[in-house]
Amino acid sequence: MKYEFTHIEKKWQDYWQRHATFRTEVDERKKKLYVLDMFPYPSGSGLHVGHPEGYTATDIFCRFKRMKGFNVLHPMGWDAFGLPAERYAMQTNIHPRITTEENISTFRRQIKLLGLSYDWSREVNTTDPAYYKWTQWIxxxxxxxxxxxxxxxxxxxxxxxxxxxxxxxxxxxxxxxxxxxxxxxxxxxxxxxxxxxxxxxxxxxxxxxxxxxxxxxxxxxxxxxxxxxxxxxxxxxxxxxxxxxxxxxxxxxxxxxxxxxxVSTLEMQRNWIGKSEGAEIEFPVKRSNDRIKVFTTRPDTIFGATFMVLAPENPFVLRVTPNDHVVEVTDYQKQASKKTEIERGAERGKSGVFTGGYAINPATKKEIPIWIADYVLMGYGTGAIMGVPAQDERDWEFAKTFGLDIIRTVQPPAGFQGKEYLGDGPAINSGLLDGLHIEQAKKRIIEWLEQEEWGRRAVTYKLRDxxxxxxxxxxxxxxxxxxxxxxxxxxxxxxxxxxxxxxxxxxxxxxxxxxxxxxxxxxxxxxxxxxxxxxxETNTMPQWAGSCWYYLRYTDSENAKEFCSGEKEKYWMPVDVYIGGAEHAVLHLLYSRFWHKVLYDLGYVSTKEPFLKLRHQGTILGEDSRKMSKSRGNVINPDDIVAQHGADSMRLFEMFMGPLEDVKPWSTKGVEGVFRFLNRVWRLYVAEDGKRDPSISDIQPDGSFERLFHQTVKKVGEDVASLRFNTAISQMMIFVNEATKLQKRPRALMEQFVLLLSPFAPHIAEELWQKLGHTNTLAYEPWPVFDATKVVEDTIEVVLQVNGKVRSRVLVPMNTPEDELEDLALKDDNVRRHLDGGRIVKKVVVKNKLVNIVVAR
RNA sequence: GCCGAAGUGGCGGAACUGGUAGACGCGCUGGACUCAAAAUCCAGUAUGGCUUACCCCAUGUGGGGGUUCGACUCCCCCCUUCGGCACCA
Structure with a gap:
């Protein structure tokens, strides 16, 4: 009987839906597990092959954990507000609600085709007033x-x-x-x-x-x-x-x-927050009671501060500008205000104008000119800096452009040819700091600044509101x-x-x-x-708003009185595993963490962090190894794959391509490969008449097949637990290759193998399970256990080396003692040829692995 | 420019804490089945050399150095690709 995947997949999808197989409720007797996918924006173009990658990964993990006895929460929903539907509405006057509903239907249908074990009763939609009521509430x-x-x-x-x-x-x-x-x-x-x-x-x-x-x-x-x-x-x-x-x-x-x-995501968040430690220093304005505050990470270089620069938007600008400079200054301000931040950043070289005002360097007591320049940003620090050209690249460039004084306050090493010097060295021209290295000098000057009330230790962040x-x-x-x-x-x-x-x-x-x-x-x-x-208020919220807290709503999506009940939140949170694209590494993941912490402070959630373990799925490229896009014509549509080879093949292939996080190209041949594998599995179990294949019977497995079985249980279990699906599939292929060679197949092991396969290819597994005589879904069957004593080989190949090069291999019983291995090596023909009468300097024997004989000539 | 990740056969990739490099799959080659093809099954497949049976030898994990009995794995320098940031004082 042929492997009729279309029929089988439909049959089991209906079964799961009818029996609410994946419905989840709070159950205090069971350990909970919350596994979350980043919910999609339901675009008009439907699902692409990138979506199922992460969804399949979490699905396999969930199915595995259910069989391990966990109470698994695995929901799906829609991040459905957004500009595309609105722009479409402007062109067609079709309400975005309607387009959004249609797109959601398409997405839901496509996702359901993949046989993912979501608890659909918890589905959320950010555009549903019953949902956004709580977004507004938060x-x-x-x-x-x-x-x-x-x-x-x-x-x-x-x-x-x-x-x-x-x-x-x-x-x-x-x-x-x-x-x-x-x-x-x-x-x-x-x-x-x-x-x-x-x-x-x-x-x-x-x-x-x-x-x-x-x-x-x-x-x-x-x-x-x-x-x-x-x-x-x-x-x-x-x-x-x-x-x-x-x-x-x-x-x-x-x-x-x-x-x-x-690590890369954590690093990106760290950079985004951009903490830097230093000091705030106040510079008095000449002939005024004003003091302008600057932030610097190098307070030790204050003696080299020969000018001051304010951001054009700094409110102090006009207060320090005498009348005869107002025109130039306001002109410059106007120019700067027109530029976007990107343009400001893209400009090479430094621009700026002198305000005509002066400040007093509190360390040197000298007058220094106050300039304004757009390389100083109002949004960071205090919007003003002390210009230290000798120890800062930008200040050096600025000083050179406008002919300002440059005083070195850190002694560069002998022969230093460069411009600004950022390295360490003893302080010079720095009064009380002279001779101190950077770290000591910083400490000393901050003490002095605090004592004289010119400034204090300070921390700033790049992060903006x-x-x-x-x-x-x-x-x-x-x-x-x-x-x-x-x-x-x-x-x-x-x-x-x-x-x-x-x-x-x-x-x-x-x-x-x-x-x-x-x-x-x-x-x-x-x-x-x-x-x-x-x-x-006529402004609306950004798309991030709905996605900031959707994971909480899933825990209690029907609740009309609260955004979620405290009891349910306590049971399910935090999210144990969260999988989604790396493009959300900063914004979504930072905004969610922020809201979560506010809710935590106010006592509405019980954990400090929402997402414990995070992984990103890598982008799937077209067959040509380029980014999939309509214009390149290399887009793969999941519907086609499912129609040609079935959802199980689709799932299996996406997981077999390589590590989850890697960027990897699609391969039509590769899908055919896993499809062949599923066909082999099918033929292993199902005879021509559609009944269980007669080769499967209640016989004792032979030793090596039994060993392979236990090795497979071990490897698949460990790999799935650590999300290494590609290698788990390899192991299952090895098992099937061996099973194919057998005339008689031990029923007990073959049944267990179906359970191993089931998280990856749930439809075919359910069908085989049924053919093996079971009447219930296998979704909650206990995950197979391996016997550690049956995993180890009884015979093992040991490598014989001379000077680290493999010269021979011998098959020996497991745990053959070291001295015996050594003897075997010394007796081996090829080893002896390579010893070639040399003097044996050293013998390295590693049990069950190798013998290495080191000779000197 | 700065930060991060990664470079392994024709291709996707494997190799757990340094211990047989290339598992598994794709592709390719040969064979079986067939009138033929598809499907399926079996065998082979890093590169080069020598024999031309099995063997054996050399080279080989981006490049160059180093540590070690032994390095894809650890250390230093360099190159390339990808992702992020970009005057953040």
């Missing part, structure tokens, strides 16, 4: 929280209000302190504005990449893409929603150390109302979800607002509590 939790530095955690904003009313800002670090009476005297708006400076979600005027053509702001990484397509992107300050992720910089950095993640608003329709509405008194009012929990309004026509608003601004009935409201007129 947004409000952040809005209504502040980060308390004293305890290093987020707390409800009321705790800050209470504290201000009780003791003012005595224990809170603010520029303008006040007492409890002052707080009580403040008006509503004043209090509102003050608190806004603490909230984890806040509105700020920030320079963004505004694209008029698209009617939205773009992320820095999106700018290049659209400018290439002919759109113009300009830098302009706009009011945007921000999330105070910077408050968590240190914890995001520290807690990453405990994670079992790819998260720009959270998008001027788009197809995203979660931000649940905030702007009242006519200038304050903002968050919606109450009972008012959630705030659903997207229906629109007549999908088009940009024509202003800097999102298309939501066109839904005037929705936008304009009257506040029930105060009777004030109000306007709803």
């Amino acid at each position: 947004f409000l939790k952040l809005y209504n929280s502040w980060y308390d530095r004293r305890v290093e955690k987020a707390r409800p904003i009321e705790t800050l209000e209470d504290e201000l009313a009780l003791e003012g800002t005595r224990n809170v670090d603010v520029p303008a302190p006040f007492g409890p009476e002052d707080w009580k005297k403040k008006g509503k708006k004043e209090k509102h504005d003050f608190l806004a400076r603490f909230r984890l979600t806040y509105v700020a005027e920030v320079p963004v990449n505004w694209c008029e053509g698209l009617g939205t702001v773009l992320a820095n990484e999106e700018v290049a893409e659209w400018t290439e397509k002919g759109y113009t992107v300009e830098r302009r300050p706009m009011k945007q929603w921000m999330m105070r992720i910077t408050a968590y910089a240190e914890r995001l950095l520290q807690d990453a150390e405990s994670l079992d993640w790819p 998260w720009l959270f608003s998008r001027q788009r329709y197809w995203g979660e509405p931000i649940p905030i109302v702007h009242l006519e008194d200038g304050t903002m009012k968050p919606l109450k929990d009972a008012e959630l979800p705030l659903e997207l309004p229906e629109l007549e026509k999908f088009q940009p608003s024509g202003t800097t607002e999102s298309p939501l601004a066109l839904a005037t009935d929705w936008v304009n409201i009257v506040d029930k509590d105060t009777g004030m007129k109000g306007r709803r």
Whole structure:
């Protein structure tokens, strides 16, 4: 009987669905395991072969663990908000909800064809109001929280209000302190504005990449893409929603150390957070009481600071600029503001203008000129630097361009020909630091700065607050109302979800607002509590929002009262294994960790980190080893593969191609190879009449076949546990090759082998299991165990070497003693030929491995 | 430029803590079955040499050095590819 994969796969997929085979519930008696795939954005082009790679890997792992007795949570859902559906709506006026639904249906159908053991009852969809209700709820939790530095955690904003009313800002670090009476005297708006400076979600005027053509702001990484397509992107300050992720910089950095993640991903996150340690130093402005703060990692070089540079946007710029320089300075500021950050970075050489103002170097007491230049960024440190050309490449270049003084304060080694010197050496021209090396000099100068009150030890991070608003329709509405008194009012929990309004026509608003601004009935409201007129926030959330917490929703996806119940969260979290693309190494994985920590601080989740073990699947390239793309015509469609060779072959091949994390090219021949393998398996078990093959019977296995069986159980189990699927499949192929050679096949072992194969090729395995006489699914059969004593070979080949080169091999019983091995080597003809009468200097004997005889001539 | 990962047959890849390099699969070659083909099965397959049976010898894991009885594996230098960052003071 032929291997009718199409029929078999349909049959078992129906069976699993009918019997809810993979439905999971909390079960305190069983050990839980949470295995998660990064959920896909359901694009219009359907699934590509890259998706099933990760999904198959997690599926094999889940099926294996279920058989090992674990209670496995393995869900799937849709990250369905996003720009493509909205752009399509603008062209066709078809509601994004409709396109999204269609795309989801396609994806769901395609994924189901692969026989993945998801608990579909937990499916989530980020665009479903029942889901985004809780995205909005979490947004409000952040809005209504502040980060308390004293305890290093987020707390409800009321705790800050209470504290201000009780003791003012005595224990809170603010520029303008006040007492409890002052707080009580403040008006509503004043209090509102003050608190806004603490909230984890806040509105700020920030320079963004505004694209008029698209009617939205773009992320820095999106700018290049659209400018290439002919759109113009300009830098302009706009009011945007921000999330105070910077408050968590240190914890995001520290807690990453405990994670079992790819080193490269951890490294990328570390670089993204970009911690650097140094000092803040205040430079007094000449003839003024102002002090300009700079950040430096090299406070030891302060004696070489011969100028100062401010970012063009630095608010001090105009305060230090005398009237006769204002024109040049403002001109420069204007130019700089137009450039995007990419353009600023791409420019070779240094530009800048002298402000006409001077500061006093607190170490040398000398006057140094204050310049502005766009190589100094407002978003990092204090937006101002001390220029130390002798010990900094950029400052050197700047000083050379504008003819500024250069004073070496670290002695370069003799014969040093370079420009700036970044290496270590004794300090020179540095007063109290002279002779000290960098580390000591840093320590000494910081002590001095702190003592003289010119500065202090400081840490800064590259990480910036998260720009959270998008001027788009197809995203979660931000649940905030702007009242006519200038304050903002968050919606109450009972008012959630705030659903997207229906629109007549999908088009940009024509202003800097999102298309939501066109839904005037929705936008304009009257506040029930105060009777004030109000306007709803028209920005929506970025696509990251929904994916920031979806793993929590899976634990309790039907819950209408909570985002998930504490009990279920405690049982299932954290995610034990998380698999997805490396393209999310930073943003998604950092944003999720951030939200998770906020929820942790507020007591809503029980773990500090959401994802314990993370692995990325490597990209699958086209057969030509190039990236798959429509234009290259090398795209492989999973539907075709499933139709031609079946889902089991598809799954098996994707896992057999190579290590999960590697980038690897598709191979049609390779699929045929694993398809042949499955056919061989089939013929091993099934006779022409469709019944169990008569070669399978209750006989005692012969020793070597039994050994191979135990070796296979061991290898497959270990490999699956460590996600090395390619080598597990190799071992199964070896087993099948041997089994094929046998006339009579021992039923017990053959049955167990079906169980080994089942996580990889579940459909054929279920069918064979049934043909072997079982009536239930094998999904919960116990995973085969191996007998360690039966794994070891009784005869083993030992290598005989002379001077490290293999000269002969002998078959000996396992654990033949060393001296016997040595004798065998010395008696061996070819070994003796190579000894060639030389003097034996050394004999190395490794039991069960080799004998190496070292001779001198 | 900086950070990270990786370079093994014609191809995808294997080799656990240094101990038989090339498992398994693809491809290729030869054979069996067949009128023939497909499918299937069997055998061979790193490169070169010598014999021209089996053998045996040399070379071989990006290149060059080193440590070691012994290195794909450890150390140093260099090259290439991929991923990320990019004036972060």
